Amino acid sequence: MTSEPSFDAYLLPEEHEAVREAVREVCDAKVAPNAAEADETGEFPKASYEALKAADFHAPHIPEEYGGAGADALATAIVIEEVARACAASSLIPAVNKLGTMPLLLAASDELKRRYLPPVARGEAMFSYCLSEPEAGSDAASMLTRAVPDGDHYVLNGVKRWITNAGVSEYYTVFAVTDPAARSRGISAFVVEKSDPGISFGAPEKKLGIKGSPTREVYLDNVRIPADRMIGDPGTGFGTAMKTLDHTRVTIAAQALGIAQGALDYARGYVRQRRQFGKAVAEFQGVQFMLADMGMKLEAARQLTYAAAGKSERGDADLTYFGAAAKCFASDAAMEITTDAVQLLGGYGYTRDYPVERMMRDAKITQIYEGTNQVQRIVMARQLLKD
Amino acid sequence: MNIVVLVKQVPDSGADRSLRPDDNTVDRGSAGNVINEMDEYAIEEALKVREAHGGEVTVLTMGPDRASESIRKALSMGPDRAVHVLDDALHGSCAVATSKVLAAALGRLGADLVICGAESTDGRVQVLPHMIAERLGVAALTGARRLAVDGATLTVERQTEEGYEVVTASTPAVVSVWDTINEPRYPSFKGIMAAKKKPVQTLSLADLGIAGSEVGFDGATSTVLEHTRRPPRSGGTKVTDEGSGGVRLVEFLATEKFV
Ligand SMILES: Cc1cc2nc3c(=O)[nH]c(=O)nc-3n(C[C@H](O)[C@H](O)[C@H](O)COP(=O)(O)OP(=O)(O)OC[C@H]3O[C@@H](n4cnc5c(N)ncnc54)[C@H](O)[C@@H]3O)c2cc1C
Ligand SMILES: Cc1cc2nc3c(=O)[nH]c(=O)nc-3n(C[C@H](O)[C@H](O)[C@H](O)COP(=O)(O)OP(=O)(O)OC[C@H]3O[C@@H](n4cnc5c(N)ncnc54)[C@H](O)[C@@H]3O)c2cc1C
Numbered sequence: 001m002t003s004e005p006s007f008d009a010y011l012l013p014e015e016h017e018a019v020r021e022a023v024r025e026v027c028d029a030k031v032a033p034n035a036a037e038a039d040e041t042g043e044f045p046k047a048s049y050e051a052l053k054a055a056d057f058h059a060p061h062i063p064e065e066y067g068g069a070g071a072d073a074l075a076t077a078i079v080i081e082e083v084a085r086a087c088a089a090s091s092l093i094p095a096v097n098k099l100g101t102m103p104l105l106l107a108a109s110d111e112l113k114r115r116y117l118p119p120v121a122r123g124e125a126m127f128s129y130c131l132s133e134p135e136a137g138s139d140a141a142s143m144l145t146r147a148v149p150d151g152d153h154y155v156l157n158g159v160k161r162w163i164t165n166a167g168v169s170e171y172y173t174v175f176a177v178t179d180p181a182a183r184s185r186g187i188s189a190f191v192v193e194k195s196d197p198g199i200s201f202g203a204p205e206k207k208l209g210i211k212g213s214p215t216r217e218v219y220l221d222n223v224r225i226p227a228d229r230m231i232g233d234p235g236t237g238f239g240t241a242m243k244t245l246d247h248t249r250v251t252i253a254a255q256a257l258g259i260a261q262g263a264l265d266y267a268r269g270y271v272r273q274r275r276q277f278g279k280a281v282a283e284f285q286g287v288q289f290m291l292a293d294m295g296m297k298l299e300a301a302r303q304l305t306y307a308a309a310g311k312s313e314r315g316d317a318d319l320t321y322f323g324a325a326a327k328c329f330a331s332d333a334a335m336e337i338t339t340d341a342v343q344l345l346g347g348y349g350y351t352r353d354y355p356v357e358r359m360m361r362d363a364k365i366t367q368i369y370e371g372t373n374q375v376q377r378i379v380m381a382r383q384l385l386k387d
Numbered sequence: 388m389n390i391v392v393l394v395k396q397v398p399d400s401g402a403d404r405s406l407r408p409d410d411n412t413v414d415r416g417s418a419g420n421v422i423n424e425m426d427e428y429a430i431e432e433a434l435k436v437r438e439a440h441g442g443e444v445t446v447l448t449m450g451p452d453r454a455s456e457s458i459r460k461a462l463s464m465g466p467d468r469a470v471h472v473l474d475d476a477l478h479g480s481c482a483v484a485t486s487k488v489l490a491a492a493l494g495r496l497g498a499d500l501v502i503c504g505a506e507s508t509d510g511r512v513q514v515l516p517h518m519i520a521e522r523l524g525v526a527a528l529t530g531a532r533r534l535a536v537d538g539a540t541l542t543v544e545r546q547t548e549e550g551y552e553v554v555t556a557s558t559p560a561v562v563s564v565w566d567t568i569n570e571p572r573y574p575s576f577k578g579i580m581a582a583k584k585k586p587v588q589t590l591s592l593a594d595l596g597i598a599g600s601e602v603g604f605d606g607a608t609s610t611v612l613e614h615t616r617r618p619p620r621s622g623g624t625k626v627t628d629e630g631s632g633g634v635r636l637v638e639f640l641a642t643e644k645f646v
Contacts, residue, residue, distance in 0.1 A: 015579060015580065015583060018459070018460075018463070018574075018579050019576065019579055022463070022573060022574045022575075022576070022579055025573055025574075026573045029573075054572070054573070054575070055573045055574070055575040055576065056575045056576035056577050057575075057576060060576050069575075069576035069577050069580070070580070071576060075576075079576070
């Protein structure tokens, strides 16, 4: 068989490769150098945010009509992957901007989109997503936060927990119960602003990883907002929340890929330098087999993630399945790969003088948020058994 | 202001570079070709001048087919359009011939200001800016660490080993820049997408009225006959201090003319 250069199935479009190259260049120079410090201090990496903003990588998915870069789901995934390769905490900037705004893109009035999306595109505001509560994690529909109508306003009360970028973000998508009798069909989504009276934030959580990404509670104490801040119709909030996650689980998969790639790249370099028994440890077959498995799992995860990203962009019917599968598989792979990377560095890998232990700690969160991997398996199984 | 930036594609200086065994020219076929580092500073400076004074920025490249990758990358930083001088007969061109081709293309473009790197990382001859200015009959402001534009007056701080010289000229002129002049921007997402739609004009030698025999190996003013790889670094000199270490150290530095 002769080679057929025009056969472009399973080939990334040229501009997607150009995007990857561009993000990698910015991140190698301006994001990676801050990663260890963000982890050490737990401070939000402002310099990294500025560097991402300067190149439109902070919220690339915002459509051009709202002043954004208009990146498709695959390009957005590649941006997040490449940022995560340098600094997992910083990759939550583009990832959570997408998570917070996706409910608007899927369900909000044009008026609401015109008001809230351009500032995010310009890098003047970030957008957080407030679904989880202290007593409502995997079972998000059991949330207690209430929104009660009051004339042409709603009054919100409740506590949201684990909110990424809380306090840093200007805008918040908040899910709240408007009709308790209707259960999950009685939940509505709202845009809440940081400047709305009655909103406040808890102390930053002391986390295992992604320490440069603030996670805080959001307290809603009689927050009175105009009714036109509701995203979509009353009672559609939970559906919007779940549809959002179908799309954004792809971005968590991408984040996992990036963390794993960073760890693999580092370990690959290390084993060629480190000498024991008179040779580079890379020459031992036991080490080579570990590397081979790491690379294999990573590439399998990448292909699944990119396939899911294509489905996200097209809005394919099986996105729910693919989003869950990509997130679950890629995050499990990232956990294994980063753990093996620590192993390949031996004692040095176990110290903070080398970046792989940070990557291992960072990888863990990708198995937990946007639905634990147990929940992803529930989602996949339901899809497999539904007909 | 009509600004043209000269951009050369070169083998990545961070990677292992070599000359071709067959004809002693730079091996441009292997992976990892990039925009000549100094030219990124030239692009940045051109964009800054455009931002402050308006006008258009055109990228001009002479190079093989694959130089189009570097043209796209350059355009994604913000220039308006590009011209690619592409002709098989150019392979093996010397600096003199290169300057003839670039000057001919510049003549067609009618630039007020030509900005280029002070040197390329592969050829490293540092002569192109001067040669081009000479051929165009315009001023050469070379080795700039700062450029100020005031109407038709250009003022350049010319970097020297001791400090800098202030040089002034009026447009049209050629300015070559060092990496001290600015911090080049990174291509942005919007820039990458916009670059796909920017016009890239391809010119052949015939378009420029230059005969194939004037360039390439045929027209070369000098020829590389052979080359060898730099020998691997030797172990160096070890001085064990047995009381006279200081003296022997100074002796070594003196022989190497460091002191
Ligand atoms: C750093 C961080 C950032 C976060 N960011 C956000 C954010 O921005 N916005 C937001 O809304 N939320 C956010 N979360 C919340 C996250 O999505 C939840 O933590 C997650 O959904 C799990 O909920 P939980 O912690 O209450 O665990 P639980 O639901 O209490 O789960 C405990 C364990 O039980 C298992 N389990 C639960 N139900 C089942 C079942 N039916 N079958 C099998 N196993 C089950 C789980 O898999 C898990 O292992 C964040 C969390 C963290 C840690
Ligand atoms: C192995 C080898 C053999 C050589 N043989 C000869 C020889 O026989 N005779 C001879 O005279 N020279 C020879 N050269 C020099 C070579 O031809 C020059 O390097 C080349 O012409 C361009 O010069 P430069 O890039 O070094 O210019 P520089 O003066 O170092 O470059 C300055 C700037 O000019 C611009 N520029 C340079 N080239 C281009 C281009 N193609 N397109 C757009 N902009 C450009 C860029 O902005 C660059 O930053 C040889 C070089 C090598 C490495």
